Amino acid sequence: MVHHLVMLTSLLPGFRHVRTPFVVGTLCAFQVWMLFGGLIPDRSEAQGLMKRIYAIGDSFGRPAVTAFIAFALYLLGDMLKLSARNLAGRINRAKPSMRTALLTRDSYRELHLYAEGLRARAGDSFDLMVTMTALIREFPEVRMRLIANNLDVYSEQDRFDSEADFRINIAVYSVPLWVILAALWSPWFLFGLSTSMILYLNGFQALRAANGVIMQSLASGIVESHVHAEGGHHPHSHP
Structure with a gap:
């Protein structure tokens, strides 16, 4: 039982990366x-290419056709x-003032304190807001460094990141x-747009959580920032 659970856990990260393109397709x-x-013509009316496609389906069987369709949808x-x-x-x-939308309030506070610490270590004045923006832009690189520094933290961050992509x-x-359904059947389907909006907001909430894991990794010293403060100083990670 434990062996099966371990195997399932190891497969989950891969499944997370496959589900989004499959659902989109x-x-x-x-x-x-x-x-x-x-x-699309029925089997009895098919001619030319469509007739050959039906024949291929008959030759390889339903499981093979299903696997091919699933692979095509994934691609x-x-x-x-x-x-x-x-x-x-x-x-x-496009709008640096929107960077607060990419972090929770607590994570933004940690980001501010971390940037303040860089300024104190540099021993020279530099633009705090520019440094904070540079740190946020460095998040994708920090994320990759987590693979080498702490795989467990990376897995947690990757889970939130995948949830953000999916939603x-x-x-x-x-x-x-929803627009197609409303046009073909009933305008009531347009209420489904509210579901899309909720999913969109939940996706950004998951992205904030993923960014929060990155920010905590920087603040705790699990990974080191390579952002240079003004004046050519190289900030070091927190102890």
Whole structure:
């Protein structure tokens, strides 16, 4: 029993990274099917390429066809999926004042104290807000350093990061789904947009939690920041 639990735990990180592109691909394919599914001929009416596709399905069997469709959906979703972290980075670059949206209040306080500590160690004055912004931009690099420094902390951060990607992607790609359903069946489906908005906000909440793990790793000295303060000083990690 313990062996099975350990094996399941080891598979979970991989599953988290597969589910987002698969769900994105499924959502997009379902929307295309709703719009153009009527144009696909039945087996008895199929000609040319479609007839050959049906024949291939008969030759390899339903399990093989199902596996192929699942793989195709995964590839489609992998090409279309959005990165919550990249989206947050664009927000930070476009409007630095929005950086507080990427951190919880406690994490932002830790960030401020950490940047203050860098200034004290540098022994010279530098722009505190610029340093705080630089630290946030360094988060992706710090995340990768956690793999070598503390794999358990990285796994916890990766869990939040994956949840952020999953929720934000579903939120974004479900918007056209509600519009299509409303156009084809009933305007009442537009109320589903509120679900997409809630998922979007929950995705950013998960991203804040992921960033909070990174900030705590910096503050506790698990990893070291490579951000240079003004004046060429190199900040060291907290003891």
